[in-house]
Amino acid sequence: MGKLENLDFKKNNLRNINNYLQNIDFKKNLRNFVIKNPSGNHAICAGLKEDISVNIKGHVGYYCGGMNQNAKITIEGNAGTGLGENMMSGLIHVKGNVSQSAGATAHGGTIIVDGNASSRCGISMKGVNIIIKGSVGHMSAFMAQSGNLLICGDAGEALGDSIYETVIYIAGKPKSLGADCVEKNITKKDLIKIEELLNIGNIKQIKSSKFKKYGSARKLYNFKIDNVSEY
Amino acid sequence: MKNIRQKNITKPRQSWTFDEYTNSEIRRAAETGIYDIRGGGSKRKLPHFDDLLFLGASMSRYPLEGYREKCSTNVILGTRFAKKPIELKIPITIAGMSFGALSGPAKEALGRGASIAGTSTTTGDGGMTKEERGQSNTLVYQLLPSRYGMNPDDLRKADAIEVVIGQGAKPGGGGMLLGQKISDRVAEMRTLPKGVDQRSACRHPDWTGPDDLAIKITELREITQWKVPIFVKIAGARPYYDTALAVKAGADVVVLDGMQGGTAATQEVFIENVGQPTLACIRPAVDALQDLNAHREVQLIISGGIRNGADVSKALALGADAVSIGSAAMIAIGDNDPKWEKEYNRLGSTAGAYDDWHEGNDPAGISTQDPKLMKRLDPKKAGKKLSNYLKVMTLEAQTIARACGKNDLHNLEPEDLCALTVEAAAMARVPLAGTNWIPGFDKKIF
Numbered sequence: 001m002g003k004l005e006n007l008d009f010k011k012n013n014l015r016n017i018n019n020y021l022q023n024i025d026f027k028k029n030l031r032n033f034v035i036k037n038p039s040g041n042h043a044i045c046a047g048l049k050e051d052i053s054v055n056i057k058g059h060v061g062y063y064c065g066g067m068n069q070n071a072k073i074t075i076e077g078n079a080g081t082g083l084g085e086n087m088m089s090g091l092i093h094v095k096g097n098v099s100q101s102a103g104a105t106a107h108g109g110t111i112i113v114d115g116n117a118s119s120r121c122g123i124s125m126k127g128v129n130i131i132i133k134g135s136v137g138h139m140s141a142f143m144a145q146s147g148n149l150l151i152c153g154d155a156g157e158a159l160g161d162s163i164y165e166t167v168i169y170i171a172g173k174p175k176s177l178g179a180d181c182v183e184k185n186i187t188k189k190d191l192i193k194i195e196e197l198l199n200i201g202n203i204k205q206i207k208s209s210k211f212k213k214y215g216s217a218r219k220l221y222n223f224k225i226d227n228v229s230e231y
Numbered sequence: 232m233k234n235i236r237q238k239n240i241t242k243p244r245q246s247w248t249f250d251e252y253t254n255s256e257i258r259r260a261a262e263t264g265i266y267d268i269r270g271g272g273s274k275r276k277l278p279h280f281d282d283l284l285f286l287g288a289s290m291s292r293y294p295l296e297g298y299r300e301k302c303s304t305n306v307i308l309g310t311r312f313a314k315k316p317i318e319l320k321i322p323i324t325i326a327g328m329s330f331g332a333l334s335g336p337a338k339e340a341l342g343r344g345a346s347i348a349g350t351s352t353t354t355g356d357g358g359m360t361k362e363e364r365g366q367s368n369t370l371v372y373q374l375l376p377s378r379y380g381m382n383p384d385d386l387r388k389a390d391a392i393e394v395v396i397g398q399g400a401k402p403g404g405g406g407m408l409l410g411q412k413i414s415d416r417v418a419e420m421r422t423l424p425k426g427v428d429q430r431s432a433c434r435h436p437d438w439t440g441p442d443d444l445a446i447k448i449t450e451l452r453e454i455t456q457w458k459v460p461i462f463v464k465i466a467g468a469r470p471y472y473d474t475a476l477a478v479k480a481g482a483d484v485v486v487l488d489g490m491q492g493g494t495a496a497t498q499e500v501f502i503e504n505v506g507q508p509t510l511a512c513i514r515p516a517v518d519a520l521q522d523l524n525a526h527r528e529v530q531l532i533i534s535g536g537i538r539n540g541a542d543v544s545k546a547l548a549l550g551a552d553a554v555s556i557g558s559a560a561m562i563a564i565g566d567n568d569p570k571w572e573k574e575y576n577r578l579g580s581t582a583g584a585y586d587d588w589h590e591g592n593d594p595a596g597i598s599t600q601d602p603k604l605m606k607r608l609d610p611k612k613a614g615k616k617l618s619n620y621l622k623v624m625t626l627e628a629q630t631i632a633r634a635c636g637k638n639d640l641h642n643l644e645p646e647d648l649c650a651l652t653v654e655a656a657a658m659a660r661v662p663l664a665g666t667n668w669i670p671g672f673d674k675k676i677f
Binding site for chain 1: 377378381383384422423427428432438443446447449450453454455456457
């Protein structure tokens with residue numbers, strides 16, 4: 001456990017704070033950081049590379065934790081558009097709600113949202129695990145390629161539209177399914193995965209048996225003129 | 232009894248509207264039930280740089296001595312915000328073309344050729360390959376809607392980042408790499424199963440509109456520590472407003488691609504009917520930069536149908552800082568070479584017209600992932616050809632600039648030009664040859 005360092009937006013600007021976190025001097029044994037007064041600033045903790053912990057005390061704007069590698073970021077507030085976009089690894093935990101496109105194109109790591117996520121959650125996700133304790137908005141998991149999206153609440157319209165190989169687990173109900181997204185049978189392997197995700201999200205009030213599984217029917221994987229009404 | 236036609240008194244009259252090609256397309260559509268998909272840019276006859284001429288020097292202008300007096304060609308891109316702008320020896324860059332659409336050796340050849348000539352190459356939808364990074368002294372990394380292969384490690388290896396909003400061949404359109412071109416390596420880089428069609432979205436997944444783009448650019452700068460220039464590539468749709476909004480969003484460089492600009496694959500109807508010719512895009516874009524006091528501070532790169540040094544010098548004279556080539560670079564490394572004519576014939580095409588790049592059967596080994604076809608392209612030899620071609624283009628542009636009395640390609644100006652057609656005069660906003668008439672521009676409309 002390293003020392004704790006405080007970073008305050010009232011005393012520093014975005015560039016200085018990100019630069020500090022992107023170039024950690026490990027000789028100082030610093031591993032844990034607190035960011036105060038984030039005030040909805042954009043791109044906080046974008047491009048972090050190291051295995052450090054950052055606790056953000058408040059709301060953040062767009063692209064918090066964008067392209068994150070290894071870092072564990074906790075946001076004690078709400079997050080704007082594109083939380084953890086294109087994240088490669090690490091963990092982002094939002095204690096409030098998140099706006100559109102959370103985890104967009106993210107390749108790896110885990111995103112946990114204690115509240116709700118807006119539209120296009122997990123759009124084009126490429127391997128990340130996203131755990132939403134509330135509900136998600138419309139077009140979530142649009143063109144999602146890989147990884148898992150676990151939703152404890154409901155989903156808006158067109159869930160999993162044009163989905164590839166991402167797996168969606170949902171305890172509530174989707175308002176509608178998007179093109180090529182279908183319900184699939186839950187296997188033992190799925191139950192193990194759901195329990196693993198519930199455990200990561202520290203979710204105890206919902207049992208794995210309550211979840212349904214959705215994924216690609218794989219009918220739109222290769223362009224066929226007979227499917228033209230689906231496009 | 233023979234009628235008048237049978238007696239050959241009147242010739243059979245072909246329709247201008249229903250010409251031979253149009254009729255063949257109707258028959259093809261009726262046969263297959265699907266629109267035509269192809270690569271390349273617009274093939275229709277459009278007002279272009281050929282419709283402009285340089286005036287040269289005589290009594291009222293002094294020329295510079297060819298081969299003796301200096302005519303500079305270098306250009307610096309990204310001087311607005313980036314800590315490390317890129318400096319190129321020539322104002323001709325290689326446009327973004329994806330690994331996936333092109334083979335690994337083809338990407339390597341582009342890198343080799345560009346580096347010898349002192350210019351940059353650009354990645355594409357599919358990420359950064361080691362061949363291209365290894366061989367490109369200056370590499371621009373594209374951020375596209377699909378984000379196939381996008382990762383922060385490669386982002387930090389790039390010399391510049393290009394946020395792609397659109398392509399001239401298909402403003403407002405995405406793309407599709409058909410399953411037959413998805414090899415194991417392409418599939419792995421794009422995080423999708425082998426053999427699956429890979430759709431490239433038409434909009435970015437995490438931002439919409441210029442206000443969001445400004446924030447996205449800030450994020451990219453934060454990740455790369457404000458070191459590298461951020462380009463914004465737009466299609467020739469509404470060049471004045473799109474350029475102005477790109478500048479407002481914080482671009483260091485605007486790349487503007489007219490409808491002759493190529494694509495790996497899209498619908499023929501899209502390529503030929505959406506967007507504006509390159510010639511029509513340049514002046515409105517320059518207007519936008521000048522209105523924002525950003526001309527030369529934000530550099531303008533023009534692409535779409537650039538073929539020779541004359542095109543380069545004309546684009547620069549109209550206000551561009553550099554040009555970019557894609558289709559021409561492919562031809563230089565061997566695309567559509569007549570030596571493969573028999574194979575083009577077998578594919579139902581002919582050298583010069585082959586554009587089914589999406590099918591992966593390119594006889595020249597360039598737009599393919601077939602290991603046997605790929606071997607036909609020697610990246611070293613092809614790279615040398617590209618560098619030769621780039622050198623010739625540069626020499627040609629210098630020849631013209633010296634004849635106009637300019638000691639730098641960037642000193643060329645609209646005043647050096649006249650137009651051969653009313654259309655070109657209006658678009659390029661230079662006088663019709665032999666007149667002082669610029670149609671449509673009695674007063675500034677933008």
